[in-house]
Amino acid sequence: MDFATFLIQCLNSLQYGLLLFLVASGLTLIFGIMGVINLAHGSFYMIGAYMAFALAPVVATTFGGGFFATLLVGTVLAVALGYVLEWIFFSFLYEREHLQQVLMTYGLILVFEELRSLAVGDDVHGVQPPEILAGTLPLGEMMTYPVYRLFVSGVCLALAIGMWFVFTRTRLGMMIRAGSTNREMVQSLGIDIKFLYRVVFAAGVAIAVLAGMVAAPVSSVYPGMGNSVLIICFVVVVIGGIGSIRGALLAALLIGAVDTFGKVLVPQAAGVLVYVLMALILLWKPDGLFKAG
């Protein structure tokens, strides 16, 4: 590998790492901070991707908007979905065992897959990036780099900083973190923890859906796409340390680098490298890189 190629691979790994954080960010919120094991996270991601595909023509005809209008409408719908889901299902789960959370969220995966199949069918779809971001930048003598991928990285960084700020620097974030440590105590301090959690859960779902929509033009849209990201999302959150946004970002970048260079340097072992990394880090730090609190 010459130096120019090495630099391009570094860019690839950075970009993939940021994409991973984007995909896992909703899980960081719901699993990492709220402490609910949410296997349906992949489904929310999938719903987002399918929204980017199926919602775009509807938004274009009713509001006349393009890609960004679709993002906005999709996010609003996602907040509503998350709010209702929390109300009907998840609000009963906080005080229950993890196994029951696993069972219910697994059930949700099956329901969402089937609904998706009924509503949009089982075909594979592509989503075009918006006009202004459709260009490419030259890279080396042969390659070009899609501008849209840089945009995705930008969205991811903004999201990471935004989440970090809200959770560590605002009163709202403090209440949420307190709630995940001791629900009763927070309640007895006069904070409406039920409503608060409903909102946070809705935000987590909305972030997962937004990630799906933003990633759709680079990832394409296909049945079962949610399940394929689910495991890697859990790896990101676990390596980073439950509840730590900083940790999740670092973990995602680390996985991006290991995966990218692993594929190139040791292709035979590329499938297991990420999990070897996870095992090593957990041996070294059983709580992940940055354990919150």
Add this chain to the structure above:
Amino acid sequence: MKLKTLAFAAALAVSSAAQAQGAKLKVGLMLPATGTFAALGTAIENGFRLHVAEQGGKLGGREIEFVKVDDESDPAKATDNVNKLIKRDNVDVLVGTVHSGVAMAMAKVAKDTGTLLLVPNAGADAVTGPMCAPNIFRSSFSNWQPGYAMGEVVAKKGHKNVVTITWKYAAGDESVKGFKEAFEKSGGKVVKELSLPFPNVEFQALLTEIAASKPDAVYTFFAGGGAVKFVKDYAAAGLKKNIPLYGAGFLTDGTLEAQGADADGLLTTLHYSDSLNTPRDNSFRLAYAKTYKLQPDVYAVQGYDAAQMLGIGLAAVKGDVSKKAEIAAAIEKAKIDSPRGAFSVSKAHNPVQDIYLRQVSGKENKLVGVASKSLADPARGCRM
């Protein structure tokens, strides 16, 4: 007591009547109804049912009754599912499936129990290789076939150095092996074999590798969502205009709508094309479109031909499935009048068929010509 004996005798009589010639023939359809391959399962079943309907609902003089199991494309559940069909539902014939891993489990059980098995898609070389058996037939292809045909095409185009890229799993490995065999036989060289774990779709690192090694051409095997993303990423990385891309036909089958302009001009090899324009294919396409309000694809053709093969076998024994040797002999001798063009089966029971070269144009796989005439899988490891 007497009543009980009577009932028992009656039950016996019924069950032996079910074995008799006049009774319905039970066909066990083990296909994916959910998951990534659900659409393929539907197409295969549609094709199969279309041929049965054309024959008035009967094959070999016996009415057909379908027993369906969703295999979920899950190899872990495959053996259980096959056993359910054979032992609980007492099916006479097994048909399935799409996923190679599941098909291998089916082949294993079929080999052990001697039940007639028709494989309408799964391309694993082993099904008509080491796993081959007198009662196992395939109506589709082996992974080796489109790969080998493309190896000849790419060599004829004058390309010398080629990089291959695929998922690290049986289908990808076998396809690349077939390509390499033909391409290197004609004097070319595969300079690098890139692969990534299935079903990983983060191609960027490997695309950079391709750009760095500057080959004359790239050969690839991807299918479904991975195929869409690969073709789009290949174009977005600027490689499409510098390094021509060739692939096994699944790269552009059922994926063209999603790939859009990025797939335009791609050359692929497969045993079927959307525009064969033969009278046989046209009448099949018309009948299929009328019945299902859908355009048929290669999977529908494979399902249709599986039914044709079963029909030929059953006709030779007048519907008596117990005469296994005669059924096999009849199918081995037959020329199957497929929409893809007539084909016969090899000694190992895989189609000996023309592999077409197709080019993507206007969201269709247009026929360019025959890449390899009457190509037979070498059936390595088959002892029969």
